[in-house]
Amino acid sequence: xxxxxxxxxxxxxxxxxxxxxxxxxxxxxxxxxxxxxxxxxxxxxxxxxxxxxxxxxxxxxxxxxxxxxxxxxxxxxxxxxxxxxxxxxxxxxxxxxxxxxxxxxxxxxxxxxxxxxxxxxxxxxxxxxxxxxxxxxxxxxxxxxxxxxxxxxxxxxxxxxxxxxxxxxxxxxxxxxxxxxxxxxxxxxxxxxxxxxxxxxxxxxxxxxxxxxxxxxxxxxxxxxxxxxxxxxxxxxxxxxxxxxxxxxxxxxxxxxxxxxxxxxxxxxxxxxxxxxxxxxxxxxxxxxxxxxxxxxxxxxxxxxxxxxxxxxxxxxxxxxxxxxxxxxxxxxxxxxxxxxxxxxxxxxxxxxxxxxxxxxxxxxxxxxxxxxxxxxxxxxxxxxxxxxxxxxxxxxxxxxxxxxxxxxxxxxxxxxxxxxxxxxxxxxxxxxxxxxxxxxxxxxxxxxxxxxxxxxxxxxxxxxxxxxxxxxxxxxxxxxxxxxxxxxxxxxxxxxxxxxxxxxxxxxxxxxxxxxxxxxxxxxxxxxxxxxxxxxxxxxxxxxxxxxxxxxxxxxxxxxxxxxxxxxxxxxxxxxxxxxxxxxxxxxxxxxxxxxxxxxxxxxxxxxxxxxxxxxxxxxxxxxxxxxxxxxxxxxxxxxxxxxxxxxxxxxxxxxxxxxxxxxxxxxxxxxxxxxxxxxxxxxxxxxxxxxxxxxxxxxxxxxxxxxxxxxxxxxxxxxxxxxxxxxxxxxxxxxxxxxxxxxxx
Numbered sequence: 118x119x120x121x122x123x124x125x126x127x128x129x130x131x132x133x134x135x136x137x138x139x140x141x142x143x144x145x146x147x148x149x150x151x152x153x154x155x156x157x158x159x160x161x162x163x164x165x166x167x168x169x170x171x172x173x174x175x176x177x178x179x180x181x182x183x184x185x186x187x188x189x190x191x192x193x194x195x196x197x198x199x200x201x202x203x204x205x206x207x208x209x210x211x212x213x214x215x216x217x218x219x220x221x222x223x224x225x226x227x228x229x230x231x232x233x234x235x236x237x238x239x240x241x242x243x244x245x246x247x248x249x250x251x252x253x254x255x256x257x258x259x260x261x262x263x264x265x266x267x268x269x270x271x272x273x274x275x276x277x278x279x280x281x282x283x284x285x286x287x288x289x290x291x292x293x294x295x296x297x298x299x300x301x302x303x304x305x306x307x308x309x310x311x312x313x314x315x316x317x318x319x320x321x322x323x324x325x326x327x328x329x330x331x332x333x334x335x336x337x338x339x340x341x342x343x344x345x346x347x348x349x350x351x352x353x354x355x356x357x358x359x360x361x362x363x364x365x366x367x368x369x370x371x372x373x374x375x376x377x378x379x380x381x382x383x384x385x386x387x388x389x390x391x392x393x394x395x396x397x398x399x400x401x402x403x404x405x406x407x408x409x410x411x412x413x414x415x416x417x418x419x420x421x422x423x424x425x426x427x428x429x430x431x432x433x434x435x436x437x438x439x440x441x442x443x444x445x446x447x448x449x450x451x452x453x454x455x456x457x458x459x460x461x462x463x464x465x466x467x468x469x470x471x472x473x474x475x476x477x478x479x480x481x482x483x484x485x486x487x488x489x490x491x492x493x494x495x496x497x498x499x500x501x502x503x504x505x506x507x508x509x510x511x512x513x514x515x516x517x518x519x520x521x522x523x524x525x526x527x528x529x530x531x532x533x534x535x536x537x538x539x540x541x542x543x544x545x546x547x548x549x550x551x552x553x554x555x556x557x558x559x560x561x562x563x564x565x566x567x568x569x570x571x572x573x574x575x576x577x578x579x580x581x582x583x584x585x586x587x588x589x590x591x592x593x594x595x596x597x598x599x600x601x602x603x604x605x606x607x608x609x610x611x612x613x614x615x616x617x618x619x620x621x622x623x624x625x626x627x628x629x630x631x632x633x634x635x636x637x638x639x640x641x642x643x644x645x646x647x648x649x650x651x652x653x654x655x656x657x658x659x660x661x662x663x664x665x666x667x668x669x670x671x672x673x674x675x676x677x678x679x680x681x682x683x684x685x686x687x688x689x690x691x692x693x694x695x696x697x698x699x700x701x702x703x704x705x706x707x708x709x710x711x712x713x714x715x716x717x718x719x720x721x722x723x724x725x726x727x728x729x730x731x732x733x734x735x736x737x738x739x740x741x742x743x744x745x746x747x748x749x750x751x752x753x754x755x756x757x758x759x760x761x762x763x764x765x766x767x768x769x770x771x772x773x774x775x776x777x778x779x780x781x782x783x784x785x786x787x788x789x790x791x792x793x794x795x796x797x798x799x800x801x802x803x804x805x806x807x808x809x810x811x812x813x814x815x816x817x818x819x820x821x822x823x824x825x826x827x828x829x830x831x832x833x834x835x836x837x838x839x840x841x842x843x844x845x846x847x848x849x850x851x852x853x854x855x856x857x858x859x860x861x862x863x864x
Contacts, residue, residue, distance in 0.1 A: 597671050
């Protein structure tokens with residue numbers, strides 16, 4: 118009699134010369150990987166650490182138990198594309214719920230197994246299912262309920278499982294004083310999914326991740342000290358003195374005094390390096406030391422500038438700068454097994470990412486969205502330009518997560534801005550308003566703020582104007598000029614009109630319609646043009662992606678009406694170094710219609726700004742009041758209550774749906790034809806290439822804008838319409854909007 122073949126976890130891919138993966142190998146690797154990830158995170162959570170490890174361990178061991186069904190084994194032996202039937206998640210859930218299912222670790226592990234493909238569930242919906250929640254009620258392959266079939270065969274699955282992986286060690290007792298919290302569920306699923314996806318990618322030869330350097334906070338702080346000292350060497354001006362003092366204060370303050378800090382240092386005073394010094398001190402001095410540092414920025418465009426500074430100032434001899442400081446422009450999260458290896462992860466010691474990526478990861482329930490979350494535990498986080506990070510309606514839930522990560526998961530936060538909204542003092546955002554310790558002393562802030570007020574005059578234009586009237590207003594203002602508008606569509610339309618009327622040399626364009634690669638090129642050209650000052654009569658048309666955190670200095674500026682903080686932030690891009698006199702920023706409104714669309718996310722903020730103009734309150738001192746008014750005025754004033762209720766009831770899909778930094782879901786679309794061809798041929802592609810050569814497109818507008826799914830890599834989207842370095846993807850989209858072919862707006 119022929120011996121019974123060893124059970125399988127994954128099918129062979131004969132076309133690539135890859136054999137099937139044994140069940141024993143996959144379960145062992147995933148268990149070890151999940152426990153390793155959970156153990157790293159558990160060091161920072163005395164309350165939940167042992168429960169995290171225990172649940173990750175049990176979930177990993179039994180996550181593929183249902184693959185041992187004879188029918189599934191036959192499918193795995195013959196096909197890598199055929200769907201498993203019966204669905205394999207239910208068997209591990211059944212075992213854990215029947216085996217001390219009242220224990221926290223078994224309950225959480227059961228949820229992780231249930232979720233490891235489909236994402237975290239809605240427990241309110243699960244509670245109304247038949248009998249046990251988290252059990253599939255779908256019909257099985259023979260027409261009977263899946264639950265009934267699995268219960269009948271469970272003992273057989275367990276015998277086969279024990280024979281295959283009998284050498285796996287048990288772990289110690291589970292202690293938890295906090296129950297199963299929502300953040301714990303997300304972190305635990307992250308540990309399981311990352312281990313599962315990583316081992317699958319490794320088996321199929323798609324795992325191209327390199328070993329990453331350690332943080333080495335003390336060494337990087339010394340390197341940063343030298344860098345900042347070199348910048349100031351030989352300079353005696355007041356601005357340099359203030360920057361040096363702010364750096365010293367951020368570096369020397371005792372980080373152990375709190376895990377939540379604020380830094381309201383004015384625009385242009387060196388927060389990029391100063392707060393990094395504070396985080397490195399925290400990483401060095403806290404116990405246990407922080408694992409990695411995050412810099413969270415509101416706009417993708419300013420990532421490259423921050424990354425460039427950090428790579429110059431933090432990389433040690435012999436290191437690859439890209440390995441030390443990772444730039445994450447877009448969310449590249451792929452759930453399909455063929456595409457998972459292209460996912461952007463948070464593994465570098467220093468990660469620079471966007472507010473969209475950061476906060477929507479905290480809200481995620483999908484496996485692709487959550488996979489990197491466990492890397493955040495025990496990290497320092499600088500939320501730079503925090504005033505622009507989130508819509509007002511999302512701050513109540515976001516602040517709750519920030520406080521929980523700081524109190525229960527070892528994270529250290531600094532929220533900074535030159536026009537800071539003190540969200541932690543607003544009753545509509547938190548039930549426990551509080552004061553955060555300030556890194557920078559009041560005397561230094563006052564000196565810096567006084568210098569800011571002397572640089573630029575702020576004025577408002579009376580009444581809404583047309584596009585042609587805006588062009589006339591631009592003509593009447595001395596250049597070089599910066600014009601910031603509220604949508605990608607308006608920016609493209611205005612830039613195109615100025616190019617026609619004034620010539621190609623008279624206008625530049627910068628928005629998220631361009632890939633990060635081309636935004637970087639354009640931004641460098643802008644800086645060069647500003648530096649040489651040979652031809653002042655030109656205009657940069659941009660979206661809010663340049664209003665904060667970019668070292669630019671224009672003679673004058675114009676800002677389409679949005680929020681008070683947006684208006685104040687553009688002041689930092691005009692006469693930044695005091696080289697122009699006079700210098701003015703104009704606030705203006707546009708008549709809507711035609712190509713002049715409305716950004717719905719800014720309607721309330723613009724209304725509040727109009728009220729503040731009438732009341733004479735155009736000053737950083739009124740930023741928190743402006744945010745309070747926006748929350749009360751909000752078209753979805755009840756959204757934060759709905760979000761809080763969904764989170765409290767463990768309705769994970771609802772939380773993910775409601776917590777959208779950008780109101781509608783976007784996808785990453787690869788623009789580069791060269792990169793598209795590499796993917797088509799199956800050539801190795803690094804996730805960094807995808808980040809550099811992609812754009813974000815609203816998911817509900819893909820078909821109308823010529824975005825197609827890659828035939829070879831499900832979930833990977835490709836841009837097929839025209840694209841150029843001036844208008845980006847709007848080179849293909851704008852004509853469709855203009856002639857009515859595409860009857861929607863692009864925000």
